[in-house]
Amino acid sequence: MTTSVVAPGINLDELGWDQAWAAALAVALATSPELRGLTPARVAIEHRGAVEVVDEQGGFWAEATGKMFRDAGDKRELPVVGDWVAIADADTARSTASRAPLRAILPRRSCLVRRAAGERTEPQPIAANVDVAFVVTSANQDLNPRRLERYLATVRDGGATPVIVVNKVDLVADPASLSAAAIAVADGAPVLCTSALAGSGLDALLGFLGRGRTAVVVGSSGVGKSTIIATLMAGQVALASQPSRAHDDRGRHATTRRELYVLAGGGVLIDTPGMRELQLWVDDDALAFADVATIAAGCRFSDCRHRQEPGCAVRAAVAAGTLASGRLVGFHKLAAERAAALARHPRRR
Numbered sequence: 001m002t003t004s005v006v007a008p009g010i011n012l013d014e015l016g017w018d019q020a021w022a023a024a025l026a027v028a029l030a031t032s033p034e035l036r037g038l039t040p041a042r043v044a045i046e047h048r049g050a051v052e053v054v055d056e057q058g059g060f061w062a063e064a065t066g067k068m069f070r071d072a073g074d075k076r077e078l079p080v081v082g083d084w085v086a087i088a089d090a091d092t093a094r095s096t097a098s099r100a101p102l103r104a105i106l107p108r109r110s111c112l113v114r115r116a117a118g119e120r121t122e123p124q125p126i127a128a129n130v131d132v133a134f135v136v137t138s139a140n141q142d143l144n145p146r147r148l149e150r151y152l153a154t155v156r157d158g159g160a161t162p163v164i165v166v167n168k169v170d171l172v173a174d175p176a177s178l179s180a181a182a183i184a185v186a187d188g189a190p191v192l193c194t195s196a197l198a199g200s201g202l203d204a205l206l207g208f209l210g211r212g213r214t215a216v217v218v219g220s221s222g223v224g225k226s227t228i229i230a231t232l233m234a235g236q237v238a239l240a241s242q243p244s245r246a247h248d249d250r251g252r253h254a255t256t257r258r259e260l261y262v263l264a265g266g267g268v269l270i271d272t273p274g275m276r277e278l279q280l281w282v283d284d285d286a287l288a289f290a291d292v293a294t295i296a297a298g299c300r301f302s303d304c305r306h307r308q309e310p311g312c313a314v315r316a317a318v319a320a321g322t323l324a325s326g327r328l329v330g331f332h333k334l335a336a337e338r339a340a341a342l343a344r345h346p347r348r349r
């Protein structure tokens with residue numbers, strides 16, 4: 001591993017920086033004179049009103065300032081973990097432990113967004129610029145196919161590749177039946193079985209990482225997301241200013257914030273707090289149900305909802321046994337949720 005001379009010895013490209021990001025920064029700097037001289041950093045931890053970012057010289061605090069952020073329409077316009085941002089006076093912030101002005105967010109390659117829990121309907125970004133999302137479920141809990149489908153839809157809609165991880169397989173006698181249940185709703189996503197505690201199956205996760213690639217780990221609380229990261233990170237240092245809290249052996253610590261880790265072998269991992277519920281913030285049913293969409297091309301009506309319409313190829317496929325009935329149930333559930341989300345938030349297209 002090549003390292004820069006300064007602690008903690010991370011190269012920007014180990015954080016995921018590449019020529020395309022450099023070009024994006026150059027464009028931003030060239031088009032806005034007030035951005036001249038800014039340097040890049042990646043958002044590692046989100047706090048209320050501020051973020052911790054990291055560059056080659058280590059971690060420091062930054063704060064989104066300026067008109068652009070004051071006028072932010074919703075949270076998608078604010079910095080989120082995984083973002084590449086342009087920072088003013090990074091060295092001053094570093095040496096004085098103050099907050100550097102964060103002036104711009106480079107255009108995101110991907111961004112996972114959910115609907116914020118609670119009454120208000122607003123988008124809540126989960127992580128930006130991720131290539132892969134590990135959607136973790138626990139083998140000792142009932143596998144919830146509808147929840148999995150929502151995760152897959154959110155990941156695909158955000159522009160990342162989903163990988164289903166069935167963790168805690170050490171607790172069950174028959175992991176194969178669980179992975180079969182996951183495969184049934186995966187719509188082509190890989191399904192991996194792991195035991196983070198025993199350290200088994202984790203090599204397969206590394207196969208989706210590598211230098212410059214970023215993965216976010218999502219799923220309900222307690223399924224083992226942080227343990228997976230801690231096991232992969234074993235013996236490595238956490239980023240930013242705090243020591244690693246991903247895991248400590250003296251009991252369980254629910255994750256309370258999104259946080260980015262860099263693997264020495266290459267790759268970036270983002271830990272997230274468990275989501276009690278995942279509400280969709282997505283636009284395209286076809287992303288989540290490519291199998292249904294393909295069959296639906298044969299429906300008599302192009303706007304067929306696959307309910308009572310005559311000539312429905314999807315219901316015919318269910319009747320013929322070529323499409324699992326659960327897929328159609330999931331499709332209808334998703335469609336209803338999207339209609340409700342849309343009704344509550346007319347700002348969306």
Ligand SMILES: Nc1nc2c(ncn2[C@@H]2O[C@H](COP(=O)(O)OP(=O)(O)OP(=O)(O)O)[C@@H](O)[C@H]2O)c(=O)[nH]1
Nearest residue numbers: 168195196197221222223224225226227254255274
């Ligand atoms: N038996 C078994 N236990 C595991 C495994 N992975 C994690 N655990 C345990 O499950 C509990 C929860 O693990 P965490 O890693 O904190 O779960 P999390 O998904 O990060 O939870 P939140 O941070 O609340 O979202 C801990 O007590 C872990 O030791 C596993 O593969 N097998």
Ligand SMILES: [Mg+2]
Nearest residue numbers: 225226254255
């Ligand atoms: Mg956790």
Ligand SMILES: [Zn+2]
Nearest residue numbers: 299304306312
């Ligand atoms: Zn139909």
